[in-house]
Amino acid sequence: MHYAPVNASDLIPITGAYRHRVAPPQVAGYEGVGTVISAPSAYSHLVGQRVLPLRGVGCWQRYVDIYPQLAIPVPEDITSTLAARAYINPLAALLMLQQWPVSGKNVLVTAGGSACALLLAQWAKLHGARRVVMVYRSSTHAEKLHALGLTALQETARDAIKTVSAQTDIVFDAVGGDVGQLIWRTLAEHAQFVAYGVLSGTPVKVNATRPVLHWFHVRHTLGDIGAAPWQQLFIELWPLLRDSECGEVEIFPMSEWRAAIESYHQSGRTRKPLLCLDE
Structure with missing residues (x-):
């Protein structure tokens, strides 16, 4: 993993508001971006490529295991700080x-x-x-x-x-x-x-x-969407994100996660807190 943002959807489960579907212990974070370091032979072409590791376990950690068919390849011209925010919002x-x-x-x-x-x-x-x-x-x-x-x-x-x-x-x-x-x-x-x-x-x-x-x-809207339509959604999203104002970010090392959360809650905040997971 390289980056993961702090979103309301990440923080709400931590408060216990989603206790009916969250069973601790569990890693927080629903989105982020990383580089594939290992993959099954059928997906070996993804090794070394940046992807969005979504719909799996929490993204606020250095290494994440996901289903390879759900990994979203990131175009070369999309920065990692933008790619990390390409899902939830x-x-x-x-x-x-x-x-x-x-x-x-x-x-x-x-x-x-x-x-x-x-x-x-x-x-x-x-x-x-x-x-x-x-x-x-x-x-x-x-x-x-x-x-x-x-x-x-x-x-x-x-x-x-x-x-x-x-x-x-x-x-x-x-x-x-x-x-x-x-x-x-x-x-x-x-x-x-x-x-x-x-x-x-x-x-x-x-x-x-x-x-x-x-x-x-x-x-609820996505439900159990299959791999092909899931990939198609991001094929539609990347051109939109390229040409849009997506806001600025403030980067925090993972060791300063408390400060990142505090920053998220600040009134009038103009930059999205982004956790840097690189060692």
Whole structure:
């Protein structure tokens, strides 16, 4: 292994929130990048190649064993620091946009400072969205969002958020809480509210069938996807990642994992913590 990022999906199981499907002792980390050092003869061509070791055991360790047919080869022009982040957030963004097409629609995205929201907004524009508006918490994110040509509203601008929400067709929400609740209450009945995270700790509560609230999870959406369609997803992802703003990283040696987690929780953080696993 070379690098592995710190994501919410890595940290939530550690808290015990996923105790129904996590049986300790277990290594944390759902994504990362490494170089193949050994493989069965049928996959000997992968030896020496960088791959994403996904859908196996935890990635926060020096060596990982995975099923070779699930190893995702990394193109030569993709840096290791980008490849390490190519699964959790990019795949979630791609799958949501496939499941809820945005062409010709007004889109609202919360958690504007997050990696997944940043990709959702950029790719929604590529998919022909009529308008994309971002809602962010910390003012440190405003400059980047405006530089990308995105309309951005701070969470405290409640009246402006209500005005935009009333004209929105699809919401991609990772926050929940008061902001998510406000948006859902203000949406038109035809709108779709896609909840893919609860960063506030409080999920949106609904008391009506419309506007429709959908819960999205990468794991549930993929199910037991076979090797061929699994590989195809990344063939679609690499070109998107090449041409997108994917945010900056801050690298921590594995011995400083506590500092990496602390960095992840900092309000207004602008760089993704990345664990360096190289000795």
